[in-house]
Amino acid sequence: MKLWLFQSVPRLASRAFNTTVRQMKNKVPDRQKVFLEDNGLPVHIKGGSTDALLYRLTMTITIAGTGFSCYWLLVACMPKSKA
Amino acid sequence: MAHQAHAYHMVDPSPWPLTGAIAALLMTSGLAIWFHFHSTMLMTLGLVLTLLTMYQWWRDIIREGTFQGHHTPPVQKGLRYGMILFITSEVFFFLGFFWAFYHSSLAPTPELGGCWPPTGIIPLDPFEVPLLNTAVLLASGVTVTWAHHSIMEGERKQTIQSLALTILLGFYFTALQAMEYYEAPFTIADGVYGSTFFVATGFHGLHVIIGSTFLAVCLLRQIQYHFTSEHHFGFEAAAWYWHFVDVVWLFLYVSIYWWGS
Numbered sequence: 263m264k265l266w267l268f269q270s271v272p273r274l275a276s277r278a279f280n281t282t283v284r285q286m287k288n289k290v291p292d293r294q295k296v297f298l299e300d301n302g303l304p305v306h307i308k309g310g311s312t313d314a315l316l317y318r319l320t321m322t323i324t325i326a327g328t329g330f331s332c333y334w335l336l337v338a339c340m341p342k343s344k345a
Numbered sequence: 346m347a348h349q350a351h352a353y354h355m356v357d358p359s360p361w362p363l364t365g366a367i368a369a370l371l372m373t374s375g376l377a378i379w380f381h382f383h384s385t386m387l388m389t390l391g392l393v394l395t396l397l398t399m400y401q402w403w404r405d406i407i408r409e410g411t412f413q414g415h416h417t418p419p420v421q422k423g424l425r426y427g428m429i430l431f432i433t434s435e436v437f438f439f440l441g442f443f444w445a446f447y448h449s450s451l452a453p454t455p456e457l458g459g460c461w462p463p464t465g466i467i468p469l470d471p472f473e474v475p476l477l478n479t480a481v482l483l484a485s486g487v488t489v490t491w492a493h494h495s496i497m498e499g500e501r502k503q504t505i506q507s508l509a510l511t512i513l514l515g516f517y518f519t520a521l522q523a524m525e526y527y528e529a530p531f532t533i534a535d536g537v538y539g540s541t542f543f544v545a546t547g548f549h550g551l552h553v554i555i556g557s558t559f560l561a562v563c564l565l566r567q568i569q570y571h572f573t574s575e576h577h578f579g580f581e582a583a584a585w586y587w588h589f590v591d592v593v594w595l596f597l598y599v600s601i602y603w604w605g606s
Contacts, residue, residue, distance in 0.1 A: 288570040290411065290412070294411075294413075294414075296412070297408055297412035298414075304357035304358055304359070305357045305359075305409055305413070306357070306401060306405050308408070309408070317360065317401070319397070320360070320364050320397045323390055323394050324363065324367045324368075326390070327368075327387070327390045327391065327394060328370070328371075330371075330386070330387055330390065331371060331375075334374065334378045334382070337382070338378070338382075
């Protein structure tokens with residue numbers, strides 16, 4: 263029974279992506295304009311405000327994580343107090 | 346605006362190598378902290394940071410290549426070398442696990458009963474689901490080649506269909522393998538048989554998931570018109586990786602599933 267179910271997966275999953283594909287417009291020239299603009303921004307920030315937000319989130323985790331890592335290292339170095 | 350007098354890519358300063366390195370630190374130290382102090386926070390932060398780094402770094406590479414035109418022929422040649430060297434390193438990674446398997450299975454110790462499979466182990470029938478899995482991956486190798494030819498011939502719809510089919514076959518393999526793992530009469534704890542079986546096939550399964558993800562990203566890029574009939578290295582890299590995953594499975598199937606039963 264289980265084997266039949268798995269063997270029918272390819273048959274059930276063969277729908278085409280036609281509707282999404284047909285409506286999709288080529289936005290590459292627009293993106294090229296954005297990223298070739300002479301504004302001195304590095305590529306990881308150049309896409310807009312979402313870029314900066316994501317960068318700040320990532321860097322926050324990086325610094326916080328480094329701090330936590332040092333904290334746990336100190337905890338691990340401390341001898342276990344005999345209760 | 347300064348213009349370069351060479352065809353090479355001088356990258357903008359980027360924070361992702363640092364965040365990636367810290368992510369590796371957090372994952373490894375987080376693992377140790379989880380083992381000794383039962384706290385998963387550090388490891389979780391590491392995993393999240395890894396995902397953020399991968400997403401933004403590869404997003405930036407797509408921007409540099411597709412939107413900024415930095416991937417000139419010499420640059421693309423370097424990227425090709427890079428992908429080939431990476432896949433070669435992965436080959437060596439798997440070679441180790443095959444070494445371990447053959448070390449234990451060619452000369453089974455008295456503790457195992459002096460035989461392979463060891464006494465008490467009921468191996469999986471290689472001509473049931475494992476054979477289906479082999480057919481699925483071989484078929485996916487055909488569909489990914491079909492996708493490549495479709496890209497080169499400028500056939501947009503066919504490219505999307507064949508690439509989607511390849512990814513579906515990848516998911517099908519993963520689902521079948523997950524079912525096999527659940528139903529298997531032995532576990533990873535069942536001596537050296539269990540260890541070699543699940544570590545080798547487990548890492549392979551992880552690579553199938555990575556390969557499927559890479560192909561899925563290529564599908565999204567293809568839908569968004571990123572690839573041209575002459576320049577589509579991201580797809581080629583994904584296809585190379587997928588063929589590598591397929592070949593590893595063939596070795597696994599013949600060695601562990603078939604000869605090893």
